[in-house]
Amino acid sequence: MKILLTTYFYLPHVGGLSTYVDVLRKELEAMGHHVDVFAHHPDMKKYYMLNNGRYLDKAKLKDPIYDKIYGYYDTNMKHVDPWIRWRDIERYCFEAAAAAFDLTKYDLIHTQDIVSTRALWRVKPKSTPLIATIHGCLAEEFLYTGEITGKETLKWKYIAAEEFYGAVSSDMTIVPTQWLKNLLIDEFGVAEHKLKVIPYGIDIKSFKKRLQQHVDLPVKEGHKVFICPARLVTIKGHKYLLDALARLKQVRSDWICFLLGNGPCRNELLVQRQALGLEQHVEFLGDRNDVPAILGRGDIFVLPSIQDNLPFSVMEAQAAGKPIVVSNAGGIPEMVTHEETGLISPVGESEQMFKNLLRLMEDRDLRKRIGEQARRWAIQQWSTHTLMQRTMDVYSSVINQHLVTKGGE
Incomplete structure (x- = not known):
């Protein structure tokens, strides 16, 4: 299969998401699959494919999108905080960048966060299966850091919506822990059947x-x-x-x-x-x-x-x-x-x-x-064998469901 692993965040970096993507890529390639990895460049000025170096300057997309989004908000929703506007702009830019790298050639897309999941779900071919892995909860993290001051704020309502749509904009969403699964269900209203717990693995x-x-x-x-x-x-x-x-x-x-x-x-x-x-x-x-x-x-x-x-x-x-x-x-x-x-x-x-x-x-x-x-x-x-066996089971289930759906059209 041709598989696209993608995240909004820059790669490589020090952290669990980067480690997970690296493990997943190596294991999938060892199985004979072709894997591309699409992410922000560490300088955050480019989007690029880690495995082949192809890139797209972010400014070429962001400048016109910025003007349109800010113009819309200034005309229709002046009360909306710049933090929310910025997050909208970043997601739209990521959508446009991903689409520019030709998503039609992939048999499966595996996103790694709520931003890339929502973005790729909107621009991928309808027939291409999309699986997400959510590695944490940005909304809760923003509360701890003080970036969001309370659940009654517009910022919280926006990020809560991001958490919800980032978890449901997939054929199946993988989470590494029961804790995160429960949080997405109880706090953000995600349906239980959308979530599958698969712990990480290491070599x-x-x-x-x-x-x-x-x-x-x-x-x-x-x-x-x-x-x-x-x-x-x-x-x-x-x-x-x-x-x-x-x-x-x-x-x-x-x-x-x-x-x-x-x-x-x-x-x-x-x-x-x-x-x-x-x-x-x-x-x-x-x-x-x-x-x-x-x-x-x-x-x-x-x-x-x-x-x-x-x-x-x-x-x-x-x-x-x-x-x-x-x-x-x-x-x-x-x-x-x-x-x-x-x-x-x-x-x-x-x-x-x-x-x-x-x-x-x-x-x-x-x-x-x-x-x-x-x-x-x-x-x-924590063996990679267990991780990949569980992950490939999800891949197969989602692909088969797409084939059944396509056959019934």
Whole structure:
């Protein structure tokens, strides 16, 4: 088959969506399928095909669309916030760009977010099956970041509509967790039959090779190493981790925590680190391409998210056999069983996270037991074979439904 994987967001980037697309592309190509990947370029000035370099300058589309959309709003709906106008313009531009790359040649389109799903559903050939994977909930994230101030606002009503149409504008929508499925049903009114839960998968064999690679880290002898690989954004909850580490410092000082990733909260977190006197204990390593190797040097993995779905970082920590300290945000409790494959604390509760970290530091047998049980769980649950078997079942079901529908016309 000729398959198009597409997302509104830029690729490649550091994050679960990019990892998922990369895994899916490699596995589909290994099966003999031809796969194109269409997305924003990292400079956000072009749309392009990652696999062949073909691109389209965004300005050529955006300038005329911008004039028309803003003109319409100024004439008919002056009260509409510029944030909403911008989101409309971005979706219309993505629609036009996708259409310019000839969608008729694909046997199946697999979108990766609510914007690309709605856009491609509107411009693809009617006969082409479209499957979506939704990797998170932008509406809820905007509430956490303060970009949307409440559910009574016009912004919320707009993004809620985006969530709904992004989930239903497909033949089938895949979600990685039951948590996200329930959220889409309960909060946004998506019909249950539109949604299929398929957890992510990772190439564990390839990951273990990267795990063994050498990496130099500034670690004092005898110090325990905490690893937190997560974008420096509000929903990852780093401020709660720093509060927990400040509490830990009052009890023990033989540890260091490495934060892997970048993001808009970096400066704020640097200020917090200084205020808490953690300069000798918390290191910001930025974006890295050797995360598995760094994880291999760690003693304890920690992720303090306040909203999350099915983070690849947890999957990789489990595959590495690391004891895990996490919050109960989103779909994480579907990945980690408290006291068996990790220790879980309530979202935003730094005191309990501190206690979990301290407990693992002081109990070698507990670290070993939880790490080994996590490793066995990862092998069983996160294989790419399982991911692709479930995904191909959805592909086949949707394609067959299209053939039945076409035959009845």
